[in-house]
Amino acid sequence: MLHVHAHPASQPSRSVFWACVITGQSFQLHADPSTPSSISPRGQLPAIVDDNFKLVEMPAILTYLAQKNSWHDLYPTNLQTRARISQYLHAHHNLTRLATLKLMAPHVLVVFGGLPSSNALSYASNTIIETAMNSATKLSDGQTLVEEVINFVAKHYLGSSDFVAQTAQASIADIACYEEISQLKWANLLDLSNWPSIAAWMARMTDLPHHDAIHSFNTTLGDIKTQPITMERFMGAIEVAMTDLVALPGVSIP
Ligand SMILES: N[C@@H](CCC(=O)N[C@@H](CS)C(=O)NCC(=O)O)C(=O)O
Known part of the structure; x- marks a missing residue:
């Protein structure tokens, strides 16, 4: 099991x-x-x-x-296809995830009063979150970084392909990338319609099985920009x- x-x-x-x-x-x-x-x-x-x-x-x-x-x-056997998937997944932590963390985490962690003490080993992400939480311009700072990253992903990963590792169908790289980017839409933290290729890719991802059930935390939580998150909402979404x-x-x- x-x-x-x-x-x-x-x-x-x-x-x-x-x-x-x-x-x-x-x-x-x-x-x-x-x-x-x-x-x-x-x-x-x-x-x-x-x-x-x-x-x-x-x-x-x-x-x-x-x-x-x-x-x-989700993980085709071709060596070079796997290498491209791996290429995205290695970049993911310091690219997409760190950028969305900068935008998203301060709006979520406010409900807990800051970072959990257990993640003292996560120096880079702690620093990003702490700096963002203390910034009066955390929304626009986060949006600026995420916009840069989305431009980069759209140009260098998605390119003219349907999926981020240039695969014929969605791969594990798309799943990892989608989890970071899509949450911003439901949270109302970024208007993703500004990137037609990203919006089209996101629409393709919604066609994968069980999309809605997997994301009901996000859809239930909804807008955390204009309606700041509360513990009640957070627990209700969970x-x-x-x-x-x-x-x-x-x-x-x-
Ligand atoms: N690089 C890790 C990141 C995992 C991660 O950041 N997990 C968060 C939850 S989204 C966590 O456990 N945070 C609590 C902590 O770091 O103590 C991965 O890709 O699995």
Whole structure:
């Protein structure tokens, strides 16, 4: 049995959920607020335990599961195709994810009064979030960086292709990228219609199976720009998302 320690409010966690349900990979979901360090040394989500094998880091998890279970649609076998997927996934952490973190995290973490103390090892992301939280111009600062990154992704990854690693259909690179970018639309933090190729790619991604159930945390939470988030809204969105997740085929809870 595959155990997935992850949470619907977490972008890399949703990437793992979504890839599993698209491919029919069943798993037991552990959505505890913090992951034991015996499973995730930094306490971060997502983490998996596959029989006795423990693994963290979303791209490592997705490529491991894809290779183990022959997810040839999401992870085609061609060497150069895999290299392009890998190229995006390596860039992802310091490109798309850091940019969306700068824009999104201060608007979300305000509900907790700041960063969780457990992520002291995450120096780069901590610094970005702390600086943004203390800035009077955090919205426009975050938007400026995300706009740069979206321009870059649109030009150098998506290009004239339908998907970010130039694949014929969506790959795990698209799933990782989509989780970061799409959340901004539901949160009302960025108007993505300014990038027609990104908007068209996002529309293609919504056609993947179980899109709506995987994103019900975001759609339920909704606008966090003009309606600042409250703990009640946050917990309400998690409750809806958990209900939708456990109703998906192959997903069980302990
Ligand atoms: N590079 C990691 C990032 C994981 C990550 O940032 N997880 C967040 C949730 S979205 C987390 O666990 N934060 C709590 C912490 O760092 O203590 C991945 O791709 O899996």
